Amino acid sequence: MIALAVLALLLGVLLILVEAHAPTAGVLSGVSALLIAAGVWLLFVAGGAETVALPVAIGTGAVGLGLTAVAGRKALAARRAPVRGGAQSLVGRGATVTSWSGSQGQVHADGGLWRARIEFGYDTDPAPAAGETVVVSAVRGLTLAVRRPEPWEEPL
Structure with missing residues (x-):
């Protein structure tokens, strides 16, 4: 036993x-x-x-x-729980435009420079200017999809 x-x-x-x-x-x-x-x-x-x-x-x-x-x-x-690390953690966070041309440009987010494309929110407005804050709406490979922040969103 x-x-x-x-x-x-x-x-x-x-x-x-x-x-x-x-x-x-x-x-x-x-x-x-x-x-x-x-x-x-x-x-x-x-x-x-x-x-x-x-x-x-x-x-x-x-x-x-x-x-x-x-x-x-x-x-x-x-x-x-939501993702807290990696590229997917950038979604919903702010990024600062460093340069822009047409529908794509470069933004500074999370300590690095990323390629970015306009997701929506710039149809009738001019393209984002350097220094402007945008919101990351998606990550596709090494390119961030960005949009203009909504008025109700907190300052990023």
Whole structure:
């Protein structure tokens, strides 16, 4: 029975390691918490401490499942969060025009110079001038699609 308990504990720890490298939003962690609780119960029963085996196993399982629920919720919330890094994080942010000619030009955004094209908002108005602030509406490759800021938008 001790060998089965040790096997359950090792399998539980192994599943936690697998969860760390292949996130399943807590599915494998929940199974591992139950395996560890079963292993703890088997160890106490094999050692002759039947009176404390069940409370300790239930407590271990409850703590493991509670931690799994919290971590799973955080993982799912992180998946729904907006992008905070890379080129896609520029969408909705301001950029300063450095030079412009026709429907395309160059803007300074996020510490770098980017090629830019007019998305909309300059149909009847003149093209943006150097120093003017525009809003990035999309990123297509290495080119930013920009538009004139709306009056209700915060100063960028």
